[in-house]
Amino acid sequence: MGPATELLKALANPLRLAMVVELSDGSRCVHELVEALDVSQPLVSQHLRVLRQARLVATERRGREIVYSLTDEHVAHIVGDAINHAEEAQTT
Secondary structure: OHHHHHHHHHHOOHHHHHHHHHHHOOOEEHHHHHHHHOOOHHHHHHHHHHHHHOOOEEEEEEOOEEEEEEOOHHHHHHHHHHHHHHHHHHHO
16 A cells, blocks of 8 residues: 555645646646646746656656656546546535
8 A cells, every 4th residue: 555655645736636637638848837837947846856756757858858748647547537536526
């Protein structure tokens, strides 16, 4: 259960959930995440670091930029299912 607990801890932040949702649509650079989420670059970088340490996000260098992507589709499914469950619970 330890690895699952660590995974859920890494996702236990609204901004990190939003980042996973953004990355589920495809790879993004930091400046794209900053624009999409309307938060500061240092804040995005800080949360990307948490997601990388949890091995939920991978990086690839493209020229001068680093591109972030989800390590696998399971992460997007976990977050999507959690969001759907929470929305359903609010309507009942």
